[in-house]
Amino acid sequence: MNVHTYEKVWLGAAMVLIVFFIASVTYGAIGAGVAMVDDSEETIDPDTLGEDDRFGDPRVEQVGDDEYEVYAVARTFVFQPDPIEVPEDSTVTFYITSGDVIHSFSVVGTNANVMVIPGEVATMTVEVDEPGEYGIVCNEYCGPGHHDMEGLLVVQPEDEFELEDDE
Amino acid sequence: MSSIEREIGHDEYDPVGTLALIGLYFLLLVVLWTFTYFVEFLGGDLTVVGTLL
Amino acid sequence: MSAETGSATGVASEGRTYIDQFPGEARLVRTAFWSSFVALGIGGLMGLVQVLHRADVLRVIDSTDYYAVLTLHGVLLALTFTIFFLVGIFTWAITTSLDRGLEDLRFTWAWYGLMAGGTALAAIPILGGLTDAVEMSASVLFTFYAPLQAHPLFYLGLALFVVGTWLAGLDWIRSYLAWRRENPDERIPLPTFMVLTTLGFWYLSSLGVALAVVVFLLPWSLGIWEQVNPLLTRTMFWYFGHPVVYFWLMPVYMMWYLMLPKVSGGKLFSDPLARVVFVLFLVLSTPTGIHHQYLDPGIAEGFKFIAMTNTMFLLLPSLLTAFTVVASMEHGARQRGGTGTFGWLRALPWRDPVFTGMALAGVMFAAAGFSGMVNAGMNINYLVHNTFWIVGHFHLTVGTAVALTFMAVTYWFLPQVSGKRLWNRSVALAQVVLWFVGMVLMSNAMHRGGLDSVPRRTAEPQYRGFEIEPTLGTMAELDAQIVLGGTILFVSLVLFLVVVVMTGLGDRVDDLPANEYAETLSGPEDAPLVLDNLKLWVGIAVVLVVLAYALPLAAIVDRGGLFGPGGSPFPVFVGCLEPTVSASVAFLGDHLPAAVSGWW
Numbered sequence: 001m002n003v004h005t006y007e008k009v010w011l012g013a014a015m016v017l018i019v020f021f022i023a024s025v026t027y028g029a030i031g032a033g034v035a036m037v038d039d040s041e042e043t044i045d046p047d048t049l050g051e052d053d054r055f056g057d058p059r060v061e062q063v064g065d066d067e068y069e070v071y072a073v074a075r076t077f078v079f080q081p082d083p084i085e086v087p088e089d090s091t092v093t094f095y096i097t098s099g100d101v102i103h104s105f106s107v108v109g110t111n112a113n114v115m116v117i118p119g120e121v122a123t124m125t126v127e128v129d130e131p132g133e134y135g136i137v138c139n140e141y142c143g144p145g146h147h148d149m150e151g152l153l154v155v156q157p158e159d160e161f162e163l164e165d166d167e
Numbered sequence: 168m169s170s171i172e173r174e175i176g177h178d179e180y181d182p183v184g185t186l187a188l189i190g191l192y193f194l195l196l197v198v199l200w201t202f203t204y205f206v207e208f209l210g211g212d213l214t215v216v217g218t219l220l
Numbered sequence: 221m222s223a224e225t226g227s228a229t230g231v232a233s234e235g236r237t238y239i240d241q242f243p244g245e246a247r248l249v250r251t252a253f254w255s256s257f258v259a260l261g262i263g264g265l266m267g268l269v270q271v272l273h274r275a276d277v278l279r280v281i282d283s284t285d286y287y288a289v290l291t292l293h294g295v296l297l298a299l300t301f302t303i304f305f306l307v308g309i310f311t312w313a314i315t316t317s318l319d320r321g322l323e324d325l326r327f328t329w330a331w332y333g334l335m336a337g338g339t340a341l342a343a344i345p346i347l348g349g350l351t352d353a354v355e356m357s358a359s360v361l362f363t364f365y366a367p368l369q370a371h372p373l374f375y376l377g378l379a380l381f382v383v384g385t386w387l388a389g390l391d392w393i394r395s396y397l398a399w400r401r402e403n404p405d406e407r408i409p410l411p412t413f414m415v416l417t418t419l420g421f422w423y424l425s426s427l428g429v430a431l432a433v434v435v436f437l438l439p440w441s442l443g444i445w446e447q448v449n450p451l452l453t454r455t456m457f458w459y460f461g462h463p464v465v466y467f468w469l470m471p472v473y474m475m476w477y478l479m480l481p482k483v484s485g486g487k488l489f490s491d492p493l494a495r496v497v498f499v500l501f502l503v504l505s506t507p508t509g510i511h512h513q514y515l516d517p518g519i520a521e522g523f524k525f526i527a528m529t530n531t532m533f534l535l536l537p538s539l540l541t542a543f544t545v546v547a548s549m550e551h552g553a554r555q556r557g558g559t560g561t562f563g564w565l566r567a568l569p570w571r572d573p574v575f576t577g578m579a580l581a582g583v584m585f586a587a588a589g590f591s592g593m594v595n596a597g598m599n600i601n602y603l604v605h606n607t608f609w610i611v612g613h614f615h616l617t618v619g620t621a622v623a624l625t626f627m628a629v630t631y632w633f634l635p636q637v638s639g640k641r642l643w644n645r646s647v648a649l650a651q652v653v654l655w656f657v658g659m660v661l662m663s664n665a666m667h668r669g670g671l672d673s674v675p676r677r678t679a680e681p682q683y684r685g686f687e688i689e690p691t692l693g694t695m696a697e698l699d700a701q702i703v704l705g706g707t708i709l710f711v712s713l714v715l716f717l718v719v720v721v722m723t724g725l726g727d728r729v730d731d732l733p734a735n736e737y738a739e740t741l742s743g744p745e746d747a748p749l750v751l752d753n754l755k756l757w758v759g760i761a762v763v764l765v766v767l768a769y770a771l772p773l774a775a776i777v778d779r780g781g782l783f784g785p786g787g788s789p790f791p792v793f794v795g796c797l798e799p800t801v802s803a804s805v806a807f808l809g810d811h812l813p814a815a816v817s818g819w820w
């Protein structure tokens with residue numbers, strides 16, 4: 001097979017490019033510590049979420065000094081709880097599941113973006129710093145009212161933050 | 168084809184123009200990727216991090 | 221050895237057009253093209269409706285009906301338009317390069333009928349979603365993720381369509397085998413080689429979606445299964461959903477390898493590398509589908525990483541294609557007297573709509589290459605997944621690289637298969653340029669909006685509690701670009717249809733150019749024989765698929781069960797705005813038996 005020298009050069013360059021991309025992604029995973037949503041949670045029956053400890057009562061819970069967990073449910077066409085309130089400078093882990101069809105939980109203008117699939121629990125941990133407000137949208141079509149599905153993530157100043165009593 | 172002015176065979180043809188164009192494309196890809204991955208993405212807010220708990 | 225004179229194309233058209241050589245096959249190709257253009261016309265109109273609706277410029281439908289429109293757009297353009305055109309081109313490629321007609325045209329019309337019938341069946345409930353008059357709908361978009369549930373006709377239509385394509389493949393394979401018996405020692409002609417390798421991964425991958433539909437979704441929509449596993453059917457969809465993009469792309473590559481060099485006035489730079497590229501696609505295009513599920517819960521990070529590396533290596537054949545195709549064009553330009561490092565570009569036949577359309581499609585594909593690399597990048601998917609960025613990306617790939625190439629080559633094919641002269645070359649030229657301009661505007665703004673989290677698949681991306689703010693410019697400016705771009709695209713589409721119809725209305729002439737494709741600078745005699753060993757490559761493809769999918773599928777079934785951890789179907793009927801799960805179950809109970817007896 002006779003391959004022109006220039007073409008060999010390009011073949012080499014293309015391989016370099018591919019390896020560079022894979023290396024960046026690997027750096028993102030290991031160096032920068034970006035984790036992918038995975039299969040670490042058990043499956044769950046979407047029809048009986050009401051009886052579940054975490055999702056029966058969607059809420060924010062404090063689990064450590066600056067650590068919070070959010071148990072959120074997406075269903076046609078709302079997010080619960082709404083708004084989601086967390087304090088500044090904290091580590092927040094979201095546990096999100098669906099009560100009906102596939103949705104997404106996507107925090108506008110950020111990298112927090114995950115599919116919400118009935119039967120599965122999506123988890124993601126993020127660091128929040130400054131106080132502020134972020135919109136939450138569902139970016140997966142979920143039925144005729146899909147465009148009405150929105151929520152709010154509010155990062156509050158340390159001194160104003162208070163967990164709702166859920167006795 | 169009528170507009171052919173000369174026949175160029177395999178051994179007398181070096182695609183220099185192609186090499187130049189594709190070299191520029193290569194540089195463009197590297198620059199755009201670097202910006203999008205390292206600035207837009209890794210520099211962004213609320214990056215999902217590993218649960219090392 | 222080097223083929224100083226270029227190898228023969230194997231074409232014995234002897235100056236004749238395709239319709240003179242193969243009148244029966246030409247009729248089939250013509251009919252397939254027409255089916256494809258009807259889909260393009262209707263789909264494009266829906267595209268215009270979507271653009272205007274999203275930007276809130278003009279809302280001719282209710283926002284709840286938007287998703288029926290979008291389903292129509294997605295299905296008609298991604299499946300109908302592309303695949304009908306493909307069967308036309310592949311039929312041409314097989315018959316022309318083997319220089320023999322199909323074995324039995326009755327069989328050929330049977331698979332065409334199955335594809336057309338399947339499309340019609342699926343279209344009924346989709347259109348039903350647009351009116352309240354019939355209680356049938358399928359507003360599930362072209363991805364039909366369970367538990368969103370369509371009317372059974374939708375799934376049945378899809379299944380028939382896919383079976384139609386399988387039979388089409390058998391038809392071409394039959395031709396090839398008949399040719400092989402008569403020519404035991406010859407190399408497979410390049411166009412036929414391209415068809416056969418494409419078929420290899422088409423059978424392999426469409427099996428996944430066929431199983432998802434026939435085993436799970438269709439019986440489920442009929443009430444035979446109570447529930448399905450949404451993650452499983454979704455994974456089976458994407459097992460097919462990624463390779464299908466190469467199914468759109470392979471006829472385009474075929475045109476770039478076979479026609480572009482010819483219309484540039486040159487020869488294909490390398491036949492052996494073209495074969496290598498198609499083999500790489502056969503082997504690598506299926507074990508990558510999980511890259512559409514980077515953000516899905518229930519799939520381990522390791523599997524996502526494997527899909528990512530496979531996907532990155534799949535860049536290789538496309539990057540190689542870029543070189544070979546540009547080098548072939550440069551060869552043409554230099555033969556036409558072009559000189560200089562970049563000066564040769566001026567010597568290309570820019571007034572020829574066939575050339576210009578394909579060349580501009582190629583430029584857009586290079587841009588799409590970049591956004592595709594980002595999409596492939598696993599963790600960076602957090603930034604772009606399901607945003608408008610993705611829509612910008614695939615309007616460059618399928619919406620331009622594919623659609624514009626198809627439109628451009630139509631200007632060559634139509635005279636070939638109808639024996640009529642192209643109605644107006646200047647209009648045709650304006651048409652391809654307008655598509656390019658419209659798409660630059662539309663897709664650029666879509667990409668930018670996506671980086672700012674503008675969601676895709678949304679009738680009203682305007683929210684009550686917050687606003688999406690672009691980092692650069694304003695939302696109004698992005699919307700304006702998209703509306704302007706979409707409108708230009710629609711105008712271009714209308715021009716295309718005008719040229720096609722006016723050409724069809726013309727008279728037969730007998731001074732058309734012959735049915736020929738490009739010769740090669742380095743011919744098949746330079747290609748190692750092993751490349752033509754299709755059994756070997758299909759075998760490797762199967763092994764890679766098993767490696768990439770066996771464990772993820774086993775894990776999904778193990779975790780959630782074949783039929784899922786629970787969850788009820790969610791029929792997507794327009795009008796039931798607040799369908800609670802129980803209401804939808806009751807609805808299903810009431811209406812399904814009637815609906816079923818309706819078509820049974």
Ligand code: HEM
Nearest residue numbers: 264267268294297298361618619623676677678706709710
């Ligand atoms: C007149 C030209 C076109 C216009 C104005 C247009 C416009 C659009 C818009 C605005 C969307 C996004 C809708 C949303 O996510 O809410 C869309 C989606 C889409 N378009 Fe187009 N488009 C055009 C041509 C095409 C062509 C030629 C193809 C393919 C051959 C195509 C394939 C698709 C697909 C597959 C989707 C995704 C559907 C989904 O998300 O389910 N479009 N189009």
Ligand SMILES: [Cu+2]
Nearest residue numbers: 138140142146
């Ligand atoms: Cu939604």
Ligand SMILES: [Cu+2]
Nearest residue numbers: 461462511512
């Ligand atoms: Cu893909």
